[in-house]
Amino acid sequence: xxxxxxxxxxxxxTGGSLRLSCAASDLSTYDMGWFRQAPGKEREFVAAIRWSGxxxxxxxxxxxxxTISRDNAKNTVFLQMNSLKPEDTAVYYCAKKMGxxxxxxxxxxxxxxxxxxxxxxxx
Numbered sequence: 001x002x003x004x005x006x007x008x009x010x011x012x013x014t015g016g017s018l019r020l021s022c023a024a025s026d027l028s029t030y031d032m033g034w035f036r037q038a039p040g041k042e043r044e045f046v047a048a049i050r051w052s053g054x055x056x057x058x059x060x061x062x063x064x065x066x067t068i069s070r071d072n073a074k075n076t077v078f079l080q081m082n083s084l085k086p087e088d089t090a091v092y093y094c095a096k097k098m099g100x101x102x103x104x105x106x107x108x109x110x111x112x113x114x115x116x117x118x119x120x121x122x123x
Contacts (some may be wrong), residue, residue: 002026004095004096006020006094007020007033011122014086014121014123015084016121017083019079020034020092020095021036022114022115023076024073027077028073031097032049032097033048033094033095034093034095035092035118037069037091048090048097053070062065066082079092091117093116095113095114098110
């Protein structure tokens with residue numbers, strides 16, 4: 001397993017922006033994903049990025065507003081979140097995907113998780 005540490009969460013008004021970061025000792029060869037979990041709801045897929053950074057995948061609810069990226073030299077994955085809405089309020093988790101070509105949207109295909117960072121969007 002890989003130790004993942006998220007940061008960058010906080011309180012922001014509707015329409016605002018936040019940038020989440022996920023750092024690890026070595027994630028340069030892994031596909032990575034961001035998930036979120038709101039109170040009383042299941043954890044859901046937000047975005048994923050291939051190890052090379054060339055292919056990304058987004059949930060329909062965030063497409064066009066969120067951007068996932070990575071800096072393999074710094075072993076960090078980012079989630080830029082713009083035009084935030086109250087429904088984006090959740091704990092956001094970074095995760096490392098297992099080394100296969102299975103569905104990037106399936107949380108059970110990820111084998112290492114961070115502790116999460118809280119994002120709260122006020123109306």
